[in-house]
Amino acid sequence: MGGTTTTDTAERATATGDEPYRIARGLAGMPFPDAAHNLQRALAVVPGDVDLNALRLWLALRRHRAGPATIRAVNRMLACVPLLDRPLTAGNAFGVCVEARGAGLQETDPRRYFHYATLAHAAGLAAFHQRFGGALAVEHRGRQYLLQAGDRRVIFNVEGPRLGLHFDFFFVHEPGMWDWFAGFTPDDVLLDVGANVGIYSVAAAGLRGCRVVGLEPFPVNVAAARANVAANRLEALVTILPVAAAARSAHGRLSHDEAVPGVAAQAFHAVDEALPDGKSGLSVAGAAIDDLVASGTIPFPTRIKIDVDGGEGAVVAGMQATLADPRLDSVRLEIRWWEPGKQAVVDGLRRHGFEPQVADDPKNLLFRRRPAAAAR
Incomplete structure (x- = not known):
């Protein structure tokens, strides 16, 4: 060998x-x-x-x-x-x-x-x-990956070594996400904040039949996400918006590294904020989730996934009215809550009646609304 x-x-x-x-x-x-x-x-x-x-x-x-x-x-x-x-x-x-x-x-x-x-x-x-x-099956098909659950199936485009590694060990990365998805119904609306190339947006819509809005500001990921939606003919259920979720609605700059599909670790900055050393920046739209809901740009979400690599505080600050609405069932939040300032974000969701539990590793928290809070 x-x-x-x-x-x-x-x-x-x-x-x-x-x-x-x-x-x-x-x-x-x-x-x-x-x-x-x-x-x-x-x-x-x-x-x-x-x-x-x-x-x-x-x-x-x-x-x-x-x-x-x-x-x-x-x-x-x-x-x-x-x-x-x-x-x-x-x-x-x-x-x-x-x-x-x-x-x-x-x-x-x-x-x-x-x-x-x-x-x-x-x-x-x-x-x-x-x-x-029901039946669950996976299959690599050249540059595509097929996932079937029962009589529903979705396919994903596999471009480059970064996504290749992800699909080679598909259920390693977010096992708690799949456990959460299993409880979704066609009546749900998922807001996928930090949609990346649309893997979870496509899976939720294609396997569970729910509506999905994905927010993804990085252009190369937006293009890949929309290609995945089109490959599955899910345009009627999934919308990918080229927007960064933020504390308030305003244009800003997105710092980033390499521009290849699947890359993460971008960060949204106000226009007058300095970018981190060595980072490139591009102009993108920022929007508070509350504003997107109030304007009718997106339907009210019953489930929200947030994976924004450090910008969780700003995202949550911009969705206070949404958190207070009892129609929101649960929030999956990737957050290193042990780092300085992060516990305040967790406490903020608690004040709205949500209780966290570790979904699959310490940084992945699933917040479910406490029954007493949901009844109010």
């Missing part, structure tokens, strides 16, 4: 220093039957090899229908790659997904990261097969 993209057993002895993910990407570029055949040949010679067993599961998950077989496949891998102190079951799948995800994020060894990420993705598939109450 060495530096090649196959699992030829003649070269297996020289491969001990290779990063499994690099090898996996080589396999992903091969026709699926050829890649599977190479792995089977290698496993026939070294059946207990930990990397090969993780690779076999990873490859299988690129074209997979979730179900009992998923749990059996994970437990076969765990027999060779000891990552848990218990087997995977239908009952503990979500917890295993979150646990393996957290362990992987702490890993500095790329081999161990690959093992944990593969386990988390597989456990996530098993968990959401249960949560969505």
